[in-house]
Amino acid sequence: MYSKEMYELGAHSSVIREIFEYGKRRKAEIGDDRVFDFSLGNPSVPAPPVVNETIKKLCDTMEPTALHGYTSAVGDQGVRDAIAQYLNRTYGTAFSAKNFYMTAGAAASLSITFKALTEPGDEIILFAPFFPEYSVFAKAAGALPVIVKCLPDTLQIDFDALERAVTPQTKAVVVNSPNNPSGVVLSEETVLRLCAFLEHKQKEYGKPIFLISDEPYRELVYDGVTVPYLTKYYANTVVCYSFSKSLSLPGDRIGYILVPDEVANSGEIYKAVCGAGRALGYVCAPSLFQFLVPACLGQTSDVSIYKHNRDLLLAEFARDGFSVAKPDGAFYLFLKSPVESAADFCEKAKDFELLLVPSDSFGFPGYVRISYCVATGMIERALPAFRKLAEAYGTLKD
Ligand code: PLP
Numbered sequence: 001m002y003s004k005e006m007y008e009l010g011a012h013s014s015v016i017r018e019i020f021e022y023g024k025r026r027k028a029e030i031g032d033d034r035v036f037d038f039s040l041g042n043p044s045v046p047a048p049p050v051v052n053e054t055i056k057k058l059c060d061t062m063e064p065t066a067l068h069g070y071t072s073a074v075g076d077q078g079v080r081d082a083i084a085q086y087l088n089r090t091y092g093t094a095f096s097a098k099n100f101y102m103t104a105g106a107a108a109s110l111s112i113t114f115k116a117l118t119e120p121g122d123e124i125i126l127f128a129p130f131f132p133e134y135s136v137f138a139k140a141a142g143a144l145p146v147i148v149k150c151l152p153d154t155l156q157i158d159f160d161a162l163e164r165a166v167t168p169q170t171k172a173v174v175v176n177s178p179n180n181p182s183g184v185v186l187s188e189e190t191v192l193r194l195c196a197f198l199e200h201k202q203k204e205y206g207k208p209i210f211l212i213s214d215e216p217y218r219e220l221v222y223d224g225v226t227v228p229y230l231t232k233y234y235a236n237t238v239v240c241y242s243f244s245k246s247l248s249l250p251g252d253r254i255g256y257i258l259v260p261d262e263v264a265n266s267g268e269i270y271k272a273v274c275g276a277g278r279a280l281g282y283v284c285a286p287s288l289f290q291f292l293v294p295a296c297l298g299q300t301s302d303v304s305i306y307k308h309n310r311d312l313l314l315a316e317f318a319r320d321g322f323s324v325a326k327p328d329g330a331f332y333l334f335l336k337s338p339v340e341s342a343a344d345f346c347e348k349a350k351d352f353e354l355l356l357v358p359s360d361s362f363g364f365p366g367y368v369r370i371s372y373c374v375a376t377g378m379i380e381r382a383l384p385a386f387r388k389l390a391e392a393y394g395t396l397k398d
Contacts, residue, residue: 005139014132015361016040019346023355030353036382037355038370041180041331043248045301045373051247054295058288067291071284073274075102075256082294083256090298091229099260101273102285104253106216106242107133108277113238113257114141114172115276116269117210122171124212127157128363129334131180131214143171147363155184155325155334157194166201172210173198177227178217178329181362181369183310185221185328188228195234208236208264216242216255219300221329222307235262238269243293245330248301254289306331309372309379316383321395331373334359338393342368348392352385 013021016039023037058067074080080097087093103109110133114124120142126134128149138145148165151158175194177186186194198209213230218241221227231237242255259270284290313333317324323336335356337345342358346368349356359367372379390396 009136016132016357019355019357022350026353026355033378033381035353035355036378036385038372038374038382039355039357041245041371041373042250043245043301043331043373044375045248045303045305047248048296048299048301050296050299051249051292054292055288058291062291067288069287071102071287071290073277073282073284075100075285076287076290079290079293080256082297086297087258091232093229093231093260095258095260098270099258099266101257101259101270101277102290103255103257103277104282104285105244105250105255106214106240107137108253108280108282108285109240109242109255109257110134110174110212110214111137111140112273112276112280112282113212113240114138114143115280116272117212117238118143118171121169123167123169125162125165125170125173126363127173127175129155129179129181129359129367130174130363131176132361132363134174134214144169146170149364150184153325155179155182156187156190159193159197162194162197166209168205168207170201170205170209172212174212174214175230176214176217178221179332180217180330181332181357181359181367182325182334183327183330183332184325184334185225185227191228191230191233195230198234198236202236210263211237212240213237214240216245217330219246220303220306220331222303222310223328225328227329231258231260231262235260236264238263243289243296246300247296249289252289253286254293255285305376306373309374309376312376312379312383313370313372313386316386319397320386320390321397322386322390331371333370333372334367335370337366337368338395340366342366349389351392352388354382354385354389 019039027035080100084095114137123144123146124138125146128147135145148161211234239258244250324333346356346358356368
């Protein structure tokens with residue numbers, strides 16, 4: 001009658017959405033400013049001024065049929081060329097327009113890439129904690145997600161666990177740095193080790209293993225931390241990029257897939273990307289937002305606000321006796337639950353109107369995610385509530 005698999009996906013919304021909906025009901029009951037909602041990763045810092053200025057300019061100056069019409073399926077040539085030039089200037093790469101396929105954000109980039117690279121039964125390695133939609137996209141492509149947990153203290157890659165997980169069926173490994181939900185950035189040392197490991201496995205199995213780099217948070221880093229540009233470390237890298245977070249445009253849906261020439265059979269892989277985009281019905285990425293991109297390359301929303309939010313919370317958690325992995329980027333903190341069940345901890349937090357997300361759906365139980373892309377005022381009001389939560393668990397330091 002209908003697809004049971006799709007029914008299951010539609011009927012059970014994510015835990016994050018459930019908490020967000022609870023927050024809306026609770027705000028209606030007790031007032032907006034008394035609920036501390038840390039559930040969603042919806043950027044609170046406005047887009048940089050260049051975004052609205054450019055949209056206005058495009059509306060005033062471009063032929064409406066060009067501005068709102070279809071672009072070619074791979075995206076506008078001039079836009080792709082501008083992205084290539086920007087990356088070449090910034091990272092010393094040698095891309096051109098033909099390496100890029102414009103998408104409706106990272107979710108589209110990932111689902112297209114998974115579908116393009118895999119055949120039924122292929123395995124995709126996901127490092128936990130991970131963005132929960134990865135497994136949805138992998139299964140929808142007919143691939144098998146294989147979960148490899150990171151090291152509990154640093155949340156960097158556990159290479160012994162990776163060694164045990166890789167098989168001749170491994171088609172791709174997904175990395176996400178800076179990471180959702182932990183904010184952890186993969187160190188260059190980890191990247192070098194991962195790439196050497198994958199090279200070795202490619203040789204052993206006599207077939208390519210792709211590194212898929214999911215990068216919606218690339219520019220959101222603090223304290224001078226840098227994020228290695230992975231195509232320079234490993235030839236078989238495909239980049240799934242999005243402007244959702246760097247420019248605070250998550251509802252406008254714009255991003256791209258980058259298939260460098262160095263990728264094995266890059267021409268065929270690029271065609272498979274085009275085919276997957278077609279099969280999934282994407283047609284082309286939103287035209288207005290494609291045309292916006294060239295003026296915004298290298299620009300971000302005001303990252304210093306996120307850094308300030310992060311530092312307020314880190315100082316509070318140090319006093320509260322809560323432990324967190326070192327969060328160098330994105331706008332999430334991954335806090336270790338003082339009790340085994342993160343769900344119980346989140347329920348208790350609700351007594352103090354704190355809405356936190358238990359980590360089970362990120363494939364890494366025993367933690368909670370705190371999304372700090374919220375108004376600084378809300379964080380300041382929430383600090384006493386965190387202290388009361390720490391008191392309830394007896395972890396408070398002073
Ligand atoms: N990948 C990660 C790690 C994310 O956190 C998100 C969104 O939160 C996405 C992909 C999807 O981003 P987009 O809005 O660009 O589809």
